[in-house]
Amino acid sequence: MTSTASPGLRRTARLLGLASTGLGVAMLRDPEGVARVAGVDDSDTAVPVITVVGARELVHAAGLLAGRPGWAWTRVAGDAMDLIAMGRALADRRGDRYRRLRTATVAVGVLALVDLGTALRSSRSRDEGPATDLPPTAPWKRAIAVSAATTVNKPPAEVYRYWRNLENLPTFMAHVREIRTPDGGRRSHWVAEAPGRRTVEWDAEVVEDRPDRLIRWRSTGDADIENTGSVEFVAAPGGRGTEVRVHLAYAQPAGRLGKVVATLFGEDPGQQVRDDLSRFKQVLETGQVVRSEGSPEGPFARRLLTQRPAHPRP
Amino acid sequence: MLANQWMGKEDLEVNEVPDPRILNDRDAIVRITSTAICGSDLHLYDGYIPTMRKGDILGHEFMGEVVEVGKGVGNLRAGDRVVVPFTISCGACLSCSRELFSLCENSNPNHRIAEKVMGHSPAGLFGYSHMMGGYPGGQAQYARVPFADVGPIKIEDGLPDEQVLFLSDIFPTGYMGAEMCDIQPGDVVAVWGAGPVGQFAIASAKMLGAERVIAIDRFGYRLDKARQAGATDVLDYEEVTVLEALQELTAGRGPDACIDAVGMEAHSAIGPLHAYDRAKQATRLETERPHALREAIMACRNGGTVSIIGVYGGLMDKFPIGSLMNRSLTVRTGQTHMQRYMRPLLDRIRNGDIDPSFVVSHTMPLTEAPEGFRMFRDKQDECNKIVLKP
Ligand SMILES: NC(=O)c1ccc[n+]([C@@H]2O[C@H](COP(=O)([O-])OP(=O)(O)OC[C@H]3O[C@@H](n4cnc5c(N)ncnc54)[C@H](O)[C@@H]3O)[C@@H](O)[C@H]2O)c1
Ligand SMILES: [Zn+2]
Ligand SMILES: [Zn+2]
Numbered sequence: 001m002t003s004t005a006s007p008g009l010r011r012t013a014r015l016l017g018l019a020s021t022g023l024g025v026a027m028l029r030d031p032e033g034v035a036r037v038a039g040v041d042d043s044d045t046a047v048p049v050i051t052v053v054g055a056r057e058l059v060h061a062a063g064l065l066a067g068r069p070g071w072a073w074t075r076v077a078g079d080a081m082d083l084i085a086m087g088r089a090l091a092d093r094r095g096d097r098y099r100r101l102r103t104a105t106v107a108v109g110v111l112a113l114v115d116l117g118t119a120l121r122s123s124r125s126r127d128e129g130p131a132t133d134l135p136p137t138a139p140w141k142r143a144i145a146v147s148a149a150t151t152v153n154k155p156p157a158e159v160y161r162y163w164r165n166l167e168n169l170p171t172f173m174a175h176v177r178e179i180r181t182p183d184g185g186r187r188s189h190w191v192a193e194a195p196g197r198r199t200v201e202w203d204a205e206v207v208e209d210r211p212d213r214l215i216r217w218r219s220t221g222d223a224d225i226e227n228t229g230s231v232e233f234v235a236a237p238g239g240r241g242t243e244v245r246v247h248l249a250y251a252q253p254a255g256r257l258g259k260v261v262a263t264l265f266g267e268d269p270g271q272q273v274r275d276d277l278s279r280f281k282q283v284l285e286t287g288q289v290v291r292s293e294g295s296p297e298g299p300f301a302r303r304l305l306t307q308r309p310a311h312p313r314p
Numbered sequence: 315m316l317a318n319q320w321m322g323k324e325d326l327e328v329n330e331v332p333d334p335r336i337l338n339d340r341d342a343i344v345r346i347t348s349t350a351i352c353g354s355d356l357h358l359y360d361g362y363i364p365t366m367r368k369g370d371i372l373g374h375e376f377m378g379e380v381v382e383v384g385k386g387v388g389n390l391r392a393g394d395r396v397v398v399p400f401t402i403s404c405g406a407c408l409s410c411s412r413e414l415f416s417l418c419e420n421s422n423p424n425h426r427i428a429e430k431v432m433g434h435s436p437a438g439l440f441g442y443s444h445m446m447g448g449y450p451g452g453q454a455q456y457a458r459v460p461f462a463d464v465g466p467i468k469i470e471d472g473l474p475d476e477q478v479l480f481l482s483d484i485f486p487t488g489y490m491g492a493e494m495c496d497i498q499p500g501d502v503v504a505v506w507g508a509g510p511v512g513q514f515a516i517a518s519a520k521m522l523g524a525e526r527v528i529a530i531d532r533f534g535y536r537l538d539k540a541r542q543a544g545a546t547d548v549l550d551y552e553e554v555t556v557l558e559a560l561q562e563l564t565a566g567r568g569p570d571a572c573i574d575a576v577g578m579e580a581h582s583a584i585g586p587l588h589a590y591d592r593a594k595q596a597t598r599l600e601t602e603r604p605h606a607l608r609e610a611i612m613a614c615r616n617g618g619t620v621s622i623i624g625v626y627g628g629l630m631d632k633f634p635i636g637s638l639m640n641r642s643l644t645v646r647t648g649q650t651h652m653q654r655y656m657r658p659l660l661d662r663i664r665n666g667d668i669d670p671s672f673v674v675s676h677t678m679p680l681t682e683a684p685e686g687f688r689m690f691r692d693k694q695d696e697c698n699k700i701v702l703k704p
Contacts, residue, residue, distance in 0.1 A: 151408070309319075
């Protein structure tokens with residue numbers, strides 16, 4: 001999972017989603033009633049138009065209720081259409097109908113402002129990177145934060161022990177070439193592969209270590225890529241093994257190195273962590289990374305697009 | 315080595331390719347002595363299973379002699395004679411430890427593709443598309459067998475290939491199809507599709523105590539095989555209306571259990587319905603042509619069981635969910651959990667309860683695989699089951 005929006009923003013988005021649902025359902029169930037309240041019940045096109053708008057509201061609602069603030073833009077576009085239509089209608093209404101339509105137009109105008117605010121904030125928050133899921137140890141403004149989870153059919157102690165020996169991590173972390181732990185595990189030196197046969201390196205330290213439960217680490221000193229992460233081990237219910245949850249965050253520096261970080265983690269950094277966890281599960285449960293002739297590296301996002309034919313190679 | 319490669323829809327070639335090598339400690343290399351063409355292969359041949367690539371080696375029913383084992387395979391040695399199950403299973407994940415071997419959580423390196431299509435991924439399979447792992451199949455002279463310490467079963471007595479080869483898929487598949495019916499004394503079981511899988515389902519339903527077993531197909535020679543396998547009644551769906559005939563045979567109750575051994579490429583005697591599904595399938599609006607399954611659901615008695623062993627790949631139209639729901643039907647299905655059945659079924663072969671070689675109609679060299687596929691698909695020359703010799 002890659003997070004891009006703050007909880008507050010998601011909440012506003014959901015509220016707007018609920019508003020859209022309410023409006024949409026009302027318009028679809030009783031377009032005549034809505035036409036009356038809005039003062040346009042004298043027009044033959046009002047009922048079909050309101051029905052179409054109602055259906056549109058439900059589309060907005062679907063996106064917003066899924067917690068996607070970016071969908072507020074679809075509402076902004078809808079608001080603009082509605083306001084134009086209502087403005088036109090206002091021009092040929094008089095008396096009580098005029099007053100009712102004016103009230104409805106003002107209400108739509110206010111909602112439009114909320115929509116615009118939410119949409120703008122959603123765009124900004126995308127530029128600035130995630131605001132949630134960033135561990136407290138991550139002090140950066142721009143960052144890539146990802147999390148992933150898997151269930152391993154082994155007891156927490158065994159799963160923890162394998163991860164805690166940090167030198168094991170390269171067996172399943174595709175981009176990490178080597179980890180050295182000179183002082184037995186608190187400090188470590190990481191070497192990772194970067195595009196163009198480059199490598200990036202950093203030192204890290206374990207900042208929290210709760211046996212069989214949790215490990216939290218962060219890069220130290222002058223790291224090529226500042227990062228921090230945690231892995232949590234919880235016994236799955238009913239003897240189903242161990243739930244393993246990983247959270248990682250990488251500072252995204254400006255300039256060239258920032259590009260390296262971006263390409264290192266590809267379009268979907270969450271995918272890479274999920275692949276790493278698939279391999280982790282395989283290594284713990286079966287003792288090996290599972291390979292096929294079509295996917296010789298094992299689970300590996302990029303290979304999915306460029307499968308080799310399923311026959312042996314010399 | 316020589317291998318039967320998928321070059322495109324209805325386009326196969328037997329070509330020289332590199333020999334397989336051990337990639338993991340738990341691999342073995344098997345020199346193949348017999349391999350078969352399965353109804354499941356036809357779905358690939360006809361282009362209905364997505365994520366095939368030009369050059370993929372087909373085949374998932376094979377046996378042979380171990381020629382090399384990785385360091386992690388303790389139970390096999392070079393020279394052992396083995397039958398290899400078509401599902402690849404690690405033996406250690408939660409699904410494997412619950413004997414749901416075709417749902418192994420570790421054997422499909424391309425599980426992300428399968429998850430996109432199906433929500434979660436099943437196990438990796440030999441020679442069955444990249445969505446199912448991208449593993450080369452066994453219509454070849456050699457194959458690499460992953461998790462060789464879990465899958466292959468050793469054949470220690472001199473039983474000929476033809477008697478044990480079908481432990482690799484269709485005998486366990488037919489057996490699981492019947493087992494899922496939870497057969498009780500007096501039960502009537504109807505089986506759609508009298509192909510080799512249906513024939514084993516019929517034989518197994520009899521073994522498990524069904525009172526009557528009704529076979530449904532349109533090829534007389536296959537219905538004859540079905541009788542040989544133990545069917546008490548046969549229905550040619552081009553001659554009779556299946557639902558009416560089943561009502562008649564069961565005095566209005568409907569069969570207690572219905573097995574679909576046809577799958578996604580069913581044929582229909584009702585022209586317009588067939589044309590409708592074919593057109594939707596061709597334009598990918600649905601991926602299945604589920605005539606047999608629809609009929610199986612409608613036919614089943616109230617509270618009965620529908621056991622689906624015919625293979626489906628994606629989405630279906632006009633699914634009689636109302637019939638299923640309102641009549642308390644139970645649906646059971648799956649790719650076969652092979653390792654659960656191989657040992658007990660080998661014992662049944664040894665005891666003489668069944669001789670699986672009755673399904674074989676043709677034996678030909680591997681080099682004739684493309685011709686074999688055509689014959690088997692078009693049911694020419696009374697083709698029932700083809701064994702290829704590499
Ligand atoms: N679940 C598993 O693990 C598993 C394993 C092996 C095979 N299968 C599947 O089992 C199915 C059958 O395999 P097979 O090797 O016997 O194939 P096959 O093509 O030889 O047999 C299919 C039979 O179904 C008949 N048929 C077609 N439409 C029908 C209809 N509407 N009503 C009744 N019969 C109809 C055909 O005439 C044919 O005889 C395939 O879908 C195959 O993929 C599943
Ligand atoms: Zn098969
Ligand atoms: Zn497994």
